[in-house]
Amino acid sequence: MNNPLLTEDLLPRFGHIRTEHMETAIDQILSENRLKIAQLAEQEEPTWETLVQPMQALDNQLSNAWSVISHLNGVMNSEDLRKVYKSCLEKLTEYGTEVSQNAALCEAYKKLAARDDFAQLSVAQRKAVENTLRDFRLGGVDLPAEDKKRYADLARELSELTNKFSDNVLDATQHWFKHITDAGELAGLPESALGGARQAAAQRDLDGYVITLDFPSFHPVMTYCENRELRREVYEAFVTRASDQGPDAGTWDNTPVMAEILKRRHALAKLLGFDNYAERSLATKMARTVDEVIEFLNQLAAKAKPQAEAEVAELKAFARNEHGVDDLQAWDIGFYSEKLRQKRYDISPETLRPWFPADKVVSGLFRVAEKLFGVQIEAQPDVDTWHENATAYRISRNGEPVAWFYLDPYARQGKRGGAWMADCRVRWRNLRGQLQLPVAFLTCNFTPPVDGKPSLLTHDEVTTLFHEFGHGLHHMLTQVDVLDVSGINGVAWDAVELPSQFLENWCWNPESLALIARHHETGEPLPQDLLEKLLAAKNFQSGMGMVRQLEFSLFDFRLHAEFTETAPTNPLDMHRAVRDEIAVIESPAFNRFPNAFSHIFAGGYAAGYYSYKWAEVLAADAFSLFEENGIFDPETGQSFLTNILEKGGSEEPMALFKAFRGREPKVDALLRQSGITGDAA
Structure with missing residues (x-):
């Protein structure tokens, strides 16, 4: 054959x-x-x-x-x-x-x-x-x-x-698990998480429950589990993955691997005439200099940190006054933050799950794309895939196919964690003049259906799906026939997150939520009171969230910018130094976050993690035009399609942004959307 x-x-x-x-x-x-x-x-x-x-x-x-x-x-x-x-x-x-x-x-x-x-x-x-x-x-x-x-x-x-x-x-993520037979130890966990824990146990031929370090299992424990000691145990296992600490200390330790990666990146950059790997990274990005990136991140940090500090102070006061906890630890943050959110807004991610069944969310996402960009999306159940949970889809316009994609939504053993879009085929016109249509892989790690019940997503997971589909649209709706600059090919890395972060905005608007949110049993739309609570809680602890992303960005960029042969930067020391400057939550000494930071040590984000924030400015400013004209305004949607999505990497991203927005981007829209005021008020 x-x-x-x-x-x-x-x-x-x-x-x-x-x-x-x-x-x-x-x-x-x-x-x-x-x-x-x-x-x-x-x-x-x-x-x-x-x-x-x-x-x-x-x-x-x-x-x-x-x-x-x-x-x-x-x-x-x-x-x-x-x-x-x-x-x-x-x-x-x-x-x-x-x-x-x-x-x-x-x-x-x-x-x-x-x-x-x-x-x-x-x-x-x-x-x-x-x-x-x-x-x-x-x-x-x-x-x-x-x-x-x-x-x-x-x-x-x-x-x-x-x-x-x-x-x-x-290996470190999938090796560790916690077997629990007493349901009392899991008090506070929602039924969706308990069902997943029962299923994880059954898959291992065990009675009771199994907690793993996969996000759909780890996150509910950190957010809802009343058992503080269990939260600490799971937290420690998670933040010490692939390190010299924690339950599997030394087994898959990435400490020497990181040191060797940094050493070689620096040597490679020096060979090419750059002072450091951060300079080498910027050779293919929108940002021009190391100082420009550092200044950009520090400016955002200066705006966000006062608000983040106020949010942490409020959380500590809440934990102390309402729950008698004087020593708030890292494994308590998610738990008491959720209690504070519920008290203030009377809403929880779990409250919303019934309105976000995965199949309805997916079809709602497609409706949003159809309304914005004039395409039709249909499942192709007869197409071969690699797993029963993966489905192929065709995107058409006026009856003509323009692209295909595969969606593989659920976590499972043997599947890398996180969510991503990757290209399978790139739009290209071959030597015979025939057009190869683009094909994308869209991968997530949501909680799978349990006990015959549908997979119910949190709103955060809905946002993740929209984010990855935004990348997918950038790849699939291109009209460029030149392979090297078609779709996401040739797009500056700090602009590649623009379409993905842009599409997330449709998860937060009443008009678009009406297409996405339907109760899994009744088909009813999200009730008005829950909608109002969801939108009111949108920027809950947004200062803390932004500071956390800036911490990752500064850590990555400084790690690569400050490395020298004579004084090689130690990732753990750099992480602590950055945290000392901008973090608002104390981290335990055993935390080994860098050891599992795959984005920069195994993905494409080395000296480029700042791209998320850089592109978020572009995305927020781009969306502000929809806020002015209507979020499904056909002309604005067509302009974004024509100037951004269809052009791929064929022109410089700033030129494309200005063609769409009529001017250079401003940071104001991001700060406004994030609820960041720049002071502690």
């Missing part, structure tokens, strides 16, 4: 893909690509058609195969798949370095850019070539031979180390 990873099918044939197909497919593609690249690089007078289009064809086939392997490694992780993934990753890293350091290929691109008719190429085509030339420089093409080899070694080692970091976090 032909290898299903090498077909040109519209969608991957998941029913036929086996682990043994994976490495052979990658080997075959890399072998063919190397031969073809050698031929392409020899051209004397390269054109778009003879150089870039064929290169994109090579990139596309490799991307289509690897995206499936990488996705399955994240959602159906197994020992066999992990080995294959690691082996393929090493080969891909080596190949990527080869291509980026191929001087002959770089020279061919330079010849193309120097042609008299280069200016006649489309905006997207020129941007793709300019990005490629930039990436050649960042890949070390201009380095002397000895440094090129050093760069290749560093890139390979970094690939291995970041993968090791990710594996350690997954």
Whole structure:
């Protein structure tokens, strides 16, 4: 049988893909690509058609195969798949370095850019070539031979180390669990969490209940469980994952892994002529300098911290006066915050769950997208997927398909935690003029249906789903046919969160909530009193929330900006230093947050976590135009579609934002939406 990873099918044939197909497919593609690249690089007078289009064809086939392997490694992780993934990753890293350091290929691109008719190429085509030339420089093409080899070694080692970091976090998260037979120990837990704990126990052939470190299990314990000692135990297990502390101390310790990652990132940056890895990171972002980012984060911190301090003081007073707790600890924050929220607003995330059944939320999300952007979304139950809980969907406009996506919503064993969007196929017009439609993977980790009852989401989970679907729309609604700048390709990393954070706003508006919230038994919409309470509580402890995100952003950025060979930055020390400056909640000495901070040590956010806040400014300001014109105003929706979503990475993000908003972004809308006044009042 032909290898299903090498077909040109519209969608991957998941029913036929086996682990043994994976490495052979990658080997075959890399072998063919190397031969073809050698031929392409020899051209004397390269054109778009003879150089870039064929290169994109090579990139596309490799991307289509690897995206499936990488996705399955994240959602159906197994020992066999992990080995294959690691082996393929090493080969891909080596190949990527080869291509980026191929001087002959770089020279061919330079010849193309120097042609008299280069200016006649489309905006997207020129941007793709300019990005490629930039990436050649960042890949070390201009380095002397000895440094090129050093760069290749560093890139390979970094690939291995970041993968090791990710594996350690997954193993540490999934190894620990707490078996409980006495239901009294779980007093306060809502029925939804108890049902999940019973199901987790049954899956392990145990009686009673099992608490795990997966978010749908961990979070309810921290928020509702009356048993303070159990909260402490679960909290400690969670914040010491993959470290030298806690119940699995030393087993999957990421401490040495982080040190090696930082050392190699710094060395790589220095090889390319940057002072530090933060500077290297900014070479592909909207922000221009290290100082600009630090100043941006510190300005937000100065606005948010007074309010955060007032919120913590209020929480401590509440815990002391109403519950007799004088020594509020980190494992008490979520618990007493929830009690304070319930007292003030008479509302809890659990109160709202019945109105957010997962299937109704998903269909409501689709209605929002349909109203905003004029598309239709339909499930395709006959399409092969990798798991019974994953579903394929088709997006159409006027009856014509424009994209496909898969949604895999529920947590399970062998699935990486968190939520993310990844591309499966990129919109691209091939050498024969045929259009490849974009396909996305949307992955979440919600509480699965239990005992025949539907999965009921918290409002936070609804927001997460909208966030990831915003990324998906950016990828899927693009009208760019040039692979390198289609969808999210080529988008500056600190602008890539704009569509995702933008779409979250529709979780907070009465008009859009009417489409999303329906009671799972009666089908009734969210009652007016609950709607008002939800909106009133929107910015509860918003100062604390913003300071926490700024803590992560400053920790990440300073960690990479301040590292030197003679005084390598220790992640734990840097985390404490940043917390000393801006945090408003004391952290126990055993906390090892950096050891499981996968975004920066195993994801794409190294020296870039600030992007969430940077793009949040863009998103809030973009949404303010909808607030002025109507949240489903067709003209405003069409403008966002035309200027932001359809353009992908084909133009600079600031130019696209100004085309939509009519001016540069302002921070005011974010502060207003977050309820941040800049003082403790």
